[in-house]
Amino acid sequence: MRKFTRYILQKFSWYLLAFFLALFLNFLLPRLVPGDPISVLVSQMMSGAVTSEAQERVYQSFIQEFGLDKPFFVQFFTYVGNVFKGNLGTSFSLYPLSVNKIMADALPWTLFLQFPAIIVGWIVGNLLGAFAAYRKGNFDRILFPVALFINSVPYYCLAIILLYIFGVYLRWFPIGGGYSRTLLPSWSWPFIVDVLHHYFLPFISIVLVTIGGQAIGMREMAIYELNTDYVTYCKMLGMGDRKIQSYVFRNAMLPQITGLAISLGTMVGGSLITEIVFGYPGIGSTLFNGIRRLDYPLIQGSTLIIALTVLAANFIIDMVYGLVDPRIKAAQVEGS
Amino acid sequence: MKKAVLTCFLVLVLALGGVAFGQQVQIPREEALYVAGFQWGPPTTDNPFTGSPMTFVSNPRQHIWIYEPLFTYDGLLTGDFVPILGESFQWRDDLTLEVKLNPNAYFHDGEKVTADDVVYSYKLGQKYPIGYSSVWDWLEDVYKEDDQTVIFKMKADNPNKLMVEDGLGAAYIIPEHIWAKVEEDAGNDITEIRKFDNKDPIGSGPYRVYYESPETIILERVDDYWGVVLYDGELPRPKYVVHPIFKSNDEGNLAFENGEVDLSQQFMPRIWECWENKGLPIGTWYKEIPYHVPATMPSLWFNVNKPPLDNPELRRAIAYCIDYAKISELAMSNYSPKVEASLIVPYGAQAKYFNKELVKQEGWEYNPEKAVEILEGELGAKKGSDGIYVLPDGTRLGPFKAECPYGWTDWNAALEIVAQSAKAIGIDIETSFPDAPVAYDNRETGNFDMTMWTPSEPSPAQPWLNFQIVLHSKGVPEYGKIAYRNFGRYKNERADELIDLIPTVTDEAELKKLYDELDSIYRKDVPVIPLMYRPWVFYEYNETYWKGFPNDDNPYAPGMPGVGAGIKILWHIEPAK
Numbered sequence: 001m002r003k004f005t006r007y008i009l010q011k012f013s014w015y016l017l018a019f020f021l022a023l024f025l026n027f028l029l030p031r032l033v034p035g036d037p038i039s040v041l042v043s044q045m046m047s048g049a050v051t052s053e054a055q056e057r058v059y060q061s062f063i064q065e066f067g068l069d070k071p072f073f074v075q076f077f078t079y080v081g082n083v084f085k086g087n088l089g090t091s092f093s094l095y096p097l098s099v100n101k102i103m104a105d106a107l108p109w110t111l112f113l114q115f116p117a118i119i120v121g122w123i124v125g126n127l128l129g130a131f132a133a134y135r136k137g138n139f140d141r142i143l144f145p146v147a148l149f150i151n152s153v154p155y156y157c158l159a160i161i162l163l164y165i166f167g168v169y170l171r172w173f174p175i176g177g178g179y180s181r182t183l184l185p186s187w188s189w190p191f192i193v194d195v196l197h198h199y200f201l202p203f204i205s206i207v208l209v210t211i212g213g214q215a216i217g218m219r220e221m222a223i224y225e226l227n228t229d230y231v232t233y234c235k236m237l238g239m240g241d242r243k244i245q246s247y248v249f250r251n252a253m254l255p256q257i258t259g260l261a262i263s264l265g266t267m268v269g270g271s272l273i274t275e276i277v278f279g280y281p282g283i284g285s286t287l288f289n290g291i292r293r294l295d296y297p298l299i300q301g302s303t304l305i306i307a308l309t310v311l312a313a314n315f316i317i318d319m320v321y322g323l324v325d326p327r328i329k330a331a332q333v334e335g336s
Numbered sequence: 337m338k339k340a341v342l343t344c345f346l347v348l349v350l351a352l353g354g355v356a357f358g359q360q361v362q363i364p365r366e367e368a369l370y371v372a373g374f375q376w377g378p379p380t381t382d383n384p385f386t387g388s389p390m391t392f393v394s395n396p397r398q399h400i401w402i403y404e405p406l407f408t409y410d411g412l413l414t415g416d417f418v419p420i421l422g423e424s425f426q427w428r429d430d431l432t433l434e435v436k437l438n439p440n441a442y443f444h445d446g447e448k449v450t451a452d453d454v455v456y457s458y459k460l461g462q463k464y465p466i467g468y469s470s471v472w473d474w475l476e477d478v479y480k481e482d483d484q485t486v487i488f489k490m491k492a493d494n495p496n497k498l499m500v501e502d503g504l505g506a507a508y509i510i511p512e513h514i515w516a517k518v519e520e521d522a523g524n525d526i527t528e529i530r531k532f533d534n535k536d537p538i539g540s541g542p543y544r545v546y547y548e549s550p551e552t553i554i555l556e557r558v559d560d561y562w563g564v565v566l567y568d569g570e571l572p573r574p575k576y577v578v579h580p581i582f583k584s585n586d587e588g589n590l591a592f593e594n595g596e597v598d599l600s601q602q603f604m605p606r607i608w609e610c611w612e613n614k615g616l617p618i619g620t621w622y623k624e625i626p627y628h629v630p631a632t633m634p635s636l637w638f639n640v641n642k643p644p645l646d647n648p649e650l651r652r653a654i655a656y657c658i659d660y661a662k663i664s665e666l667a668m669s670n671y672s673p674k675v676e677a678s679l680i681v682p683y684g685a686q687a688k689y690f691n692k693e694l695v696k697q698e699g700w701e702y703n704p705e706k707a708v709e710i711l712e713g714e715l716g717a718k719k720g721s722d723g724i725y726v727l728p729d730g731t732r733l734g735p736f737k738a739e740c741p742y743g744w745t746d747w748n749a750a751l752e753i754v755a756q757s758a759k760a761i762g763i764d765i766e767t768s769f770p771d772a773p774v775a776y777d778n779r780e781t782g783n784f785d786m787t788m789w790t791p792s793e794p795s796p797a798q799p800w801l802n803f804q805i806v807l808h809s810k811g812v813p814e815y816g817k818i819a820y821r822n823f824g825r826y827k828n829e830r831a832d833e834l835i836d837l838i839p840t841v842t843d844e845a846e847l848k849k850l851y852d853e854l855d856s857i858y859r860k861d862v863p864v865i866p867l868m869y870r871p872w873v874f875y876e877y878n879e880t881y882w883k884g885f886p887n888d889d890n891p892y893a894p895g896m897p898g899v900g901a902g903i904k905i906l907w908h909i910e911p912a913k
Contacts, residue, residue, distance in 0.1 A: 035773035039780055040820065041387040053811065054470035055820040061465045062387070065527040077747050095387045097380045098529050105550070176583045177551075184552060232351075236478075279583040281550070289377075294773035 007322050015315050022307040023083065027076050030291075030299040037092045037294040038062050047245060066090070066297075089297035093289065102286060107268070109178060110282035111287070114267040117203050121210025122260050128211065129218025129248055131283035133226060135178035143215065149213030158271040159205040163277060164335065173201045176279030202278040206271055208311070210263070219260065258317070265313015269306035343416035363554065366911050368573035369882060371898060372588045374399070374872065375581050378550030383534040384508055384739045385526070390553060391579070392545075393537060396468070396508045397793070398873070398899035401555055401577065403508035403539035405455065406435060410901035411794025412629050412872065412894040415685025417501075418901045420563070421509050421540065423484075430840075432493055433488040434481075436503070442562045443511045443539045448564075451480035456512040458488075458503075462562070464526040471503035473485070478549035495838040496769045498797035502815075511538055538711030542572050545893075553579040564779055571904035574882070595723075596882030599897040599905075601873045603746060605669040608907055617879040622888050626664075626673045629895050630683045630869030633675070634747060636738065636789045637755060637779075640824045641815075644731045645785060647696075649714050651862040655700040655764075656707035658757045663868050672868035677701070677776050679753070679791070679858050680799040680851065681869065689799055689851045698859040704761050711762070725762045734764020739778060740788040742769040747788050750867050754786075779823050782815040787823060792865070794872050803854050806864050807831040826863040873899060881913040 042059045063069050067078060082089060088099035128147075132140040150158065167175040179185065179195045223233065225248045233242050262272065272284030279285065283302055291296035379390035382404060387545040388394070406422030408552040417425075443451035446814045457911040461469040466777040474496040477489040488500055536545055542563060546556035547656045555577040564571060577647055582588035585602055592600045593616060610618040635657075638645050645651065655677070661824070664672040676682055677699025682690040685804035687739045700706075711717045717733065725733045738748045751767045759764040765786070769775075779787045791805045791824055809827040812819050819825070841847050875895035886893045886905060896902030 033774075035771065035775075036777035036780075036818075037773045039776040040772050042818075043776065045387040046470075053467065053473060056818070057465035058467075059467060059818065061526055066528075091380075093375060093388070096383070096533075097378075138713045167733070179551065180580075184547070185549060198867060293770050294771065 004322065008319065009317065011318050011322075013103075019307070024076070026300045027278045028078055030294065030296045031072075033294060033316055035294050037296065038066070038068065038171035040293065041092055041095060052213050057230065066092070075137050079300070088304070089303040091295055091298045093293035093295040093298065099297050101306055102298065103283070103301055106281060106283050106286045109280065110268055110284065112234035113199070113202055113275070113280060113282060114206065114265070114270055117272075118210055118260070118263050119269060121207040122256075122263070124207070125211040125214025126218045126253070126256055129220075130222045130245075130252065132215065133219045133222030134245065138213050140219070144219065147212045147215040147219075149212075150208055151216055153209075154275055155205065155209040155246060155271060158209060158275040159202070161272050162201055162205050174198050180279045186226065198280075200272050205274055205278075208333070214256065214259070218252060218256055221255060222248060225252045261317055261320075262313065265317065266310050268309040272306075343670075363576050363578070366881060366913065368554075368576035368578050369599060369898070369906070369909070370578045370597045371601070372580060372582060372597045373555060373593060373897070374899075375579055378581065379548050379553055379595070380543060381533050382537045382548075383530060383532050384458075384510070384537075385464075386530045390548065391543075392543075392553065392555060393508075393534075393539075397505055397895075400900070401538055401543040401898075402541045402545065402905055403510060404441075404541045405508055408900050408903075409502075409505045409794070409796050410894050411685050411796070411798065412631060412896065413891060413901070414683075414894075415795070415796075417504065419566075421454070421503065422689055425501075425504065427497065427821050429804065431490040431492060431617050433490070433497075435486045437484050437486065438565075439484055440562050440565045441540055443540045444544055444558055445511070447511060447513055449509060449511075449540050451483055451486050453512050454478075454509050455480050455485045456515070457507055457509045460510075460515070461507065464529065465528070468503065469798070471500065471506060474499050475503075487752045492746050497842075498800050498839045502795045502797040502801075503636065508620055514538055525770075532803055534610045534859075542903075543577060546576065551581055551582070555579075563578070570907060571683050573909055573911075576908060592876065592878055595878050598878055598880070599885070600876045601876075601899075602876070603874055604876055607669070607876060613753075617883075618876065619879070619885065619887055620707050620876050621886075626869075628671050628871035628874060630673055630681060630868050631794050632790045632792070633681055633762065633829040633866040633874035634750070634788060634807075634868055635830065635866045636751075637784075637789055637824050637866040638789050638862070639675055639782060639785055639827045639876045640663075640861070640863050642785065645731065645736065646899060647715070648861045651865075652700060652731070653707045653710040653715070653761075654758060654763060655862055655865045656703050656710065656867065657761045657763065658754055658867070659702050660867070663750045664753045665752045666753060667746045668868050668870070672870065674701075675868060677847065677859055677866075678855050679802045679864075679866075680855060681802075683869070684794060685796075685799040689848060691848075691852050691855065694852055694856060695859075698856060704757075707761050719762055723762055724764045732764070734766075736763070736765045736785040737768045738786040739770070739784055740774040741772040741776055743772075751788060754867070780818045780820065782819065782823060782825055788867070789823065790870070791821075793912075797839075799851065800835070803831075803838075803851075806833050807854070807858060808835045810836075824863050826861065828857060828861065831857050858877050871895075873897060875902075879912055881912055882909040904907040 038059060040063060042055055045058060048056055067075055088103065091097050091099050094102060095185060128143060131142045163175060166172045174180070174197060177198055179191065179198050185191060231244060231248060232249065268283055272287060274280070275282040275284030276288045283305065287299065287302035290302060351814045362850045377388070381389050382393055383389055384393040390403050392399045393403055397408070400408055400420065404420045405415040407419055409417055419438070421438055421441050423436045423438045427435060428434050432690050437451060437454065440676040443449060449752065455478050459465060462472045474490055474494055475488060476491045479487050487840050490500060495511055518532050519529060522532065542558055542561045543555035544558050547554040557572060557575050559569060559571065580591065582591065586596065588600065591597045592602070592604065593610060607618070607620055609618045616730070638651050640646055660675045664670055677693050678690060678695050680686055680690045711725050716728045720726045720732065727733070738751045739750055748769055755765040755767050778784050779789060791802045794803055805821040807826055807828065808822060809832055810824045810826060815825065831854060834850055837845065838850050841850065873896050875897050879885065886895065892908060893904035894901050898905055
């Protein structure tokens with residue numbers, strides 16, 4: 001067990017390093033983009049006839065408030081200090097909202113979209129893949145290329161195609177937003193129906209891609225398992241098809257479960273562009289708007305949350321692997 | 337098992353309860369006026385002193401629903417001030433403006449609007465850098481003479497009647513009894529005052545905030561609004577004003593066509609098709625071209641010190657080569673009438689200073705042959721093998737970059753046409769559409785060949801203000817530093833003199849003469865070229881639920897969708913059903 005503790009510590013320090021690197025890049029990259037985010041804020045605030053002198057004073061007051069007049073590294077360490085206090089700063093473009101609040105509003109939408117889509121896509125994809133492996137024949141001949149096709153199309157292209165056909169051309173679904181602007185959010189049926197109406201296209205675009213990938217993976221695994229010795233042995237014992245299938249399914253599932261864990265772990269940053277394409281509220285749309293307005297704190301906040309969830313998911317997977325697979329643990333400990 | 341049943345039951349009760357509750361929240365359509373086009377992002381705060389507050393507290397010149405200014409200026413229809421909290425004003429002498437207040441006014445919480453509140457509100461702009469601080473460039477003091485009278489005293493060394501009058505509509509009068517405490521809690525620090533969220537703002541206007549979310553803003557009528565005395569004792573007709581926050585123009589325009597929105601400020605191309613082809617009960621100010629009332633002039637600004645663009649003849653050649661009609665047609669959906677070679681907009685209140693003969697004599701219009709004539713004749717340029725002119729000193733005419741923010745689709749289209757027009761005669765102009773922070777920065781620091789911007793809005797200080805913003809060189813910082821006007825760093829001593837002189841002149845004949853001279857200087861040097869006229873705000877109404885909106889046939893209020901002097905509309909419309 002002590003060895004395992006060492007393994008954990010080792011992994012943890014690597015992840016901590018990666019985290020600090022991410023923190024630094026989050027801070028640095030937005031600032032490398034040319035442009036002045038404050039001038040847009042100032043010009044929004046002043047309307048009509050204004051003199052340069054007054055505008056300059058307003059400009060300076062914002063520069064001071066955001067600490068943009070301080071040297072680069074002072075700004076950076078202030079930022080890191082605030083992050084550890086759980087304060088992501090004040091947004092420029094949505095001034096004076098705090099980035100914490102914006103993230104708290106956006107995150108549920110992203111999870112609401114991604115989590116069910118990944119689960120549904122995963123279950124359906126695996127069932128289809130397994131089914132194709134057993135049934136072979138025409139079902140497989142059709143399913144396999146279709147799945148391959150869907151899986152090869154970038155998910156955002158699929159999103160745009162869906163949006164065009166069902167939203168713009170057929171007008172079956174709304175072309176953007178989380179719900180109609182003319183309805184008030186409430187637990188009323190019209191509103192729930194409306195939310196689902198807006199939900200469908202982005203949801204299905206992620207589900208389809210997930211199904212494609214999962215079905216291919218599951219089909220390969222199941223075919224491999226079907227040709228193993230234990231299946232032949234079971235058949236010779238005269239076991240029922242159902243029973244054998246359940247064994248095969250269970251064995252083929254193992255890598256698929258890892259895949260699911262990774263998808264769930266990276267779901268916050270998983271399909272940012274889906275949100276942008278459908279104008280769906282969430283982290284992706286928020287980040288996109290932040291970039292358009294060069295909103296440093298908002299970009300930092302979004303990318304930090306994405307980096308954190310990806311790192312945490314990977315860390316947990318590493319831990320579970322270490323527990324489950326002794327080979328990994330052993331290799332790590334020997335290697336050091 | 338029992339537990340599971342109980343849980344299911346509870347969930348069901350909660351869901352049904354929620355459904356029942358939810359339906360009560362929806363507001364009756366026939367009592368609500370739906371407006372669109374003022375707010376594009378989530379409302380972040382109700383504090384009017386921040387950069388991007390909820391729109392209904394954002395701009396005293398337009399949104400006078402919750403907070404009210406002293407006067408609002410009707411620059412489209414009459415050129416008059418409409419009294420709100422102020423009753424009247426007059427100049428006692430050259431430096432002293434006396435404003436009489438309406439004695440009936442009180443805030444939503446019942447406290448009277450006093451001369452102290454007015455003084456307090458204006459002095460906030462002196463104390464802190466906020467939206468209307470610039471009025472203090474000309475003011476020395478604002479003080480109360482008696483409960484109904486406030487005196488605005490101008491600086492003797494920098495008087496400007498035009499801008500002080502403009503300032504009468506530039507500030508919300510806020511209750512001192514609330515804000516003095518906010519100031520104190522914030523330690524008199526503007527960055528802290530800006531953080532005060534001002535939930536449920538207490539103003540003096542006809543509406544108050546009822547509901548706010550990232551998707552919708554709802555205002556509710558104040559049923560004991562003091563201002564009924566201004567309207568024969570009547571309240572505005574809509575009990576609610578709803579602003580759905582659409583994600584895009586298209587989404588909002590679709591909702592407007594469907595009658596889900598009654599009054600819209602969005603750019604809606606080819607609006608005439610709504611009534612001509614689709615038979616919808618939709619209207620704008622005019623039934624034919626230009627449909628809207630022109631008020632501002634988005635213009636092409638030159639960097640006038642950057643060779644070869646420092647040569648006014650080259651700028652004039654460009655002015656001749658631009659196909660303005662095409663810009664109006666393709667970029668502005670024909671909403672822009674013929675653009676004149678003048679910094680005076682020939683519509684609305686400032687039209688009286690527009691000198692048709694002079695513009696015709698000295699101005700330009702779309703005429704590519706004339707442009708070529710200038711290039712070859714006056715500049716001695718010769719066409720290179722690539723079809724682009726080269727000056728005698730070997731300078732190729734381009735590539736010049738013409739820039740404006742990405743996503744401003746009508747502006748983007750206008751600049752594309754400028755580039756095409758120029759290329760067609762042999763001047764190489766390329767367009768560049770970076771995101772707003774980059775475009776703003778380049779424009780303000782003078783890092784451009786050509787950029788696009790609107791000099792200014794309707795104001796009692798027009799057309800002086802347009803000249804001041806385009807031509808005045810005093811106080812404009814050098815290249816690399818941020819300038820908020822005269823982005824091309826134009827300099828002309830006579831123009832500076834005239835701009836300093838005009839605010840002190842009251843004789844109309846004299847004023848006309850001075851404006852003629854200024855406009856002639858402008859036409860001689862061409863530091864900017866107006867590309868189109870644009871309405872200050874778009875005005876589109878759908879009479880599915882409400883009828884009686886003003887238009888050219890029934891001009892009881894300016895064509896502004898419930899903002900500025902257009903707020904009168906709310907007292908005239910009535911349910912259509």
